[in-house]
Amino acid sequence: VPSYTTPPSTTTSNGQGNVTTTSAPAAHVTESGQYYSIDLQYPSATPLASTAGASADAAAVASMKDFSQSTANSFITENNLADISPQDAQQLGLTQGRQYSLSDEYTYYSSPAAISYVMTVSEDTLGAHPNNYFKTFAFDAKTGTLLQLSDLFVPGADYLTALSNISRSMLTQQLGNSADPDMINAGTSADANDFINFAL
Secondary structure, three states, X not given: OOEOOOOOOOEEEOOOOOEEEOOOOEEEEEEEEOOEEEEEEEEOOOOHHHHOOHHHHHHHHHHHHHHHHHHHHHHXXXXXXXXXXXXXXXXXXXXXXXXXXXXXXXXXXXXXOEEEEEEEEEEEOOOOOOEEEEEEEEEEOOOXXXXXXXXXXXXXXXXXXXXXXXXXXXXXXXXXXXXXXXXXXXXXXXXXXXXXXXXX
16 A cells, blocks of 8 residues: 655746745655566645635645555556566566656645646656656636636637747747657647646
8 A cells, every 4th residue: 555755845937937835744655576677746735724724725735646546556556566577577577676656746836816736747657768747737826726728718818829828939949859740739739638737
């Protein structure tokens, strides 16, 4: 059964004048086996306690804890980690100290309107390098409601087309000679799934 611990909180700067800080010590979902280790963290409390009330804070923490727990469970199931035989371990190179691993870090952002968390998840499934992906949570600071991207725009606004055009232009500029139009266009279509992760 995964355990939950609370290491010290930290404070950092994002280099743009805004302070990014963990608002409370992190709680962890941890689990390990002979061939794997998992350490996923999420905030044990949020600033919503003072802006939206204790129940909003508890609900926000629970939603992030649920994500961490379900991510850990999926990692174990999808990689069949509970049933690796000695023969499988030998073939996968697990007897030479290699190990499946799952970890993350999160960054916290706040404004008068919203409290946001960006979780960067890293999973090592014994490939050439770990795979990384993001999961974000943005909460209305006054109500504690988990925001959807559509909540940020007036009803009927064609915000997906606008975001698609803006992101394509920005990515092309940022990547310069490394920009691949096919790759950029495929990942920035006017589809809600291409903009599902956001922070304010």
